[in-house]
Amino acid sequence: MKKSIWGKIGWFFVAVLPAFLSLALQFGAAIVIMFCISIAVGFQNADAGLSQNELMQLVSEQYMNSVGSVVLVYQVIGLVVFGLWYYLAYGKKKRPQNTEKAGIKGIVIIVLAGMLLQIFISGALGVLDMLFPNLLQGYLELMETVGIGEMTPVVFIATVILAPMGEEVLCRGIIFRLAGRVSTKFWVVNCIQALAFGVIHANLVQGTYAFFLGLILGYVYGKYHNIWLCMLLHGAVNLSSNFVDAVWGALPETYMLPLVALISFLSLALLILFYRLLGKIKPVEMSEAKLPVEGADIQDAGAM
Numbered sequence: 045m046k047k048s049i050w051g052k053i054g055w056f057f058v059a060v061l062p063a064f065l066s067l068a069l070q071f072g073a074a075i076v077i078m079f080c081i082s083i084a085v086g087f088q089n090a091d092a093g094l095s096q097n098e099l100m101q102l103v104s105e106q107y108m109n110s111v112g113s114v115v116l117v118y119q120v121i122g123l124v125v126f127g128l129w130y131y132l133a134y135g136k137k138k139r140p141q142n143t144e145k146a147g148i149k150g151i152v153i154i155v156l157a158g159m160l161l162q163i164f165i166s167g168a169l170g171v172l173d174m175l176f177p178n179l180l181q182g183y184l185e186l187m188e189t190v191g192i193g194e195m196t197p198v199v200f201i202a203t204v205i206l207a208p209m210g211e212e213v214l215c216r217g218i219i220f221r222l223a224g225r226v227s228t229k230f231w232v233v234n235c236i237q238a239l240a241f242g243v244i245h246a247n248l249v250q251g252t253y254a255f256f257l258g259l260i261l262g263y264v265y266g267k268y269h270n271i272w273l274c275m276l277l278h279g280a281v282n283l284s285s286n287f288v289d290a291v292w293g294a295l296p297e298t299y300m301l302p303l304v305a306l307i308s309f310l311s312l313a314l315l316i317l318f319y320r321l322l323g324k325i326k327p328v329e330m331s332e333a334k335l336p337v338e339g340a341d342i343q344d345a346g347a348m
Contacts (some may be wrong), residue, residue, distance in 0.1 A: 052226050056236065059222035062129075062214055063240035066122060070246065073118040081106050112198045119206035126210055130217040139269045144326060146268050153318045154264065154273055158280025160311040160318075161260065165253050165281075166288045167308030174301050183249040199286070208278035215241045215258060216265040216274045230325065234262035257281065267325045 085102050094102075107114075146154065173180045215237050223236035238258030242251035261274050295303045 055222070055225040059219055059226060059236055060240050060243070062126065062218050062222070063243045066126075066214060066244045067246060069121050069125065070118045070244075073121060074114050077110060077114045077117060078103070078107055081110065112196070112202065116198050116202040116206070119202050119210055122214065123206055123210035126214040126218060130213045134217065134221060143269045144267060146270070146273055150268070150322060151273070151276070153321060154277045155280045157260075157315060157318050158277045159284045160315050161257060162281050162284035162288050163291065164308050164311040164315065165257070166285070166292070167304050167311065169249070169253075170292060170304050171301065171308065174304070180249060183247060203282045203285070204279055207282060208275045211241070211244065212261070212271055212274045212278055214244070216261055217271050220262065220265060230266055234259055234266065237262055263319075263325065267322065 082103050085099060085106060089099060089102065169180060169183075173184070219240045220233060220237045223233040226236060227233060238255050238261075241258030241261070242255035245251045245254045261277060264277055265271065265274050291307070292300070292304060
């Protein structure tokens, strides 16, 4: 039986609710770190005779130097919360019958695609920054504050290991399935989970390209029904962000703009080629005992 439009709207809000829970956890992690820093600064400067404004300035400076730790704390909390949610709700369900296998070829393409995605994203942002210097200033300052691009143990653990695991469980694991209650059409489900993926990044620039990255991750998820492959792709994208600046740094400054634009275009062309090599998503068959009420190919896609 088809759902009413109000039922679909209701399920849409249910589907994106975990994304807002993720934002709440990020905010909560920031508050906890800020509180701990405030206590530490207060004890360290108890006899220094500093004014309240001076103490607040110290707290603010130490917090900005600890943003990477905030990200790490959130990633740990998020992985525990959403990992348990996914495991308890979906973790024991079997993959659909006749699910495609990626094979060595598919895995290699997925890893290379992750690297190319990072080159394309970084290149596109670089072109925008060169053409419109003030457009991305706030975003670039945020990335520098968090430490993206600087390979430290905290950044590596938070962005290359924990973020791909936690965010894939959240978006391609939980939200993808919940979005299957909105529609049985793959493109609708994929757009909903990609939208949620953009929302959890909590800033306009990163959220915009995260949406398009989410569509690609959703494609891999829908094709292979294997969340580990999404984690692999996601990890390749994030890991490459720590090295892609070396690519741009090797280019002659005089021809920086056209070369960056050319490399970005070539990376996009290769991504399209990789998509053609992987092929379209094939329908899968479900045994009658495993069929949910509707949208079986979507709702039961993606068990580990």
